[in-house]
Amino acid sequence: MHSSRFSTFELLRIFIPGMYLVSIVFLLLTSFEIPAHFYGYLYTSAFGFIIASIIAGLSFYAKETSKKRKAFQINQPSTYILQRSREISTLKPLTEDEARRLYFFILNHEMPMTVHDKVFFFGMIYHIMINIRRTSFWFGLLGFCGLLIQIVLRGNISPSAITGVGLIWIIYGLNVRYNKADRKMQENYQDQIFWLEMNKERVDTLILQRTKSH
Numbered sequence: 001m002h003s004s005r006f007s008t009f010e011l012l013r014i015f016i017p018g019m020y021l022v023s024i025v026f027l028l029l030t031s032f033e034i035p036a037h038f039y040g041y042l043y044t045s046a047f048g049f050i051i052a053s054i055i056a057g058l059s060f061y062a063k064e065t066s067k068k069r070k071a072f073q074i075n076q077p078s079t080y081i082l083q084r085s086r087e088i089s090t091l092k093p094l095t096e097d098e099a100r101r102l103y104f105f106i107l108n109h110e111m112p113m114t115v116h117d118k119v120f121f122f123g124m125i126y127h128i129m130i131n132i133r134r135t136s137f138w139f140g141l142l143g144f145c146g147l148l149i150q151i152v153l154r155g156n157i158s159p160s161a162i163t164g165v166g167l168i169w170i171i172y173g174l175n176v177r178y179n180k181a182d183r184k185m186q187e188n189y190q191d192q193i194f195w196l197e198m199n200k201e202r203v204d205t206l207i208l209q210r211t212k213s214h
Helices: 002-031 040-044 046-063 077-088 096-109 113-154 159-177 181-198 200-212
Strands: none
Touching: 002 046, 002 113, 002 159, 077 096, 077 181, 077 200, 096 113, 096 200, 113 159, 113 181, 181 200
16 A cells, blocks of 8 residues: 555656646747747657656656755654664664664554655655746746847747746746745654654664664
């Protein structure tokens, strides 16, 4: 059950940001009236669109830049396990990597399925929203540069170009204004830490087992 849902969440985490990026590229190309023969196959063929979305999504997935954000890094449950190991095993506490591995073991084998699924669901939402925000920002800047180029070359700006670039910035603004991804990620962490605190004896036993094995 866990593995199948995990796979679904990970696939969505790959495909949705990739699909959004390809859609934004298409929006800019059509807004600036780029001849269709430059990109026609990708958008007239469902297969081409899907392949392009997967490639773009895998590129996001491989970089994992969203994990560098403060909202992702602070208050991680593995930090609680690390601190707990230092309290109960001062001679040989866990390292950060060992605490992280033990956290995932507890998540997959000890925590209830509802907690497990919530972790991966909100993790998926967090990564998708951050990638959409960053994609909108950088392509919004690219579109703005395109508007400047139009002014230089043509002396005016086409209404379709203004509409396309404006739409991208609107998406970016809404993502920033109504951003709940960071808060939900922290709430998710706090729920997991609460579970670890409520099951302290079991957590301590696993920590001691791990410290004795290395």
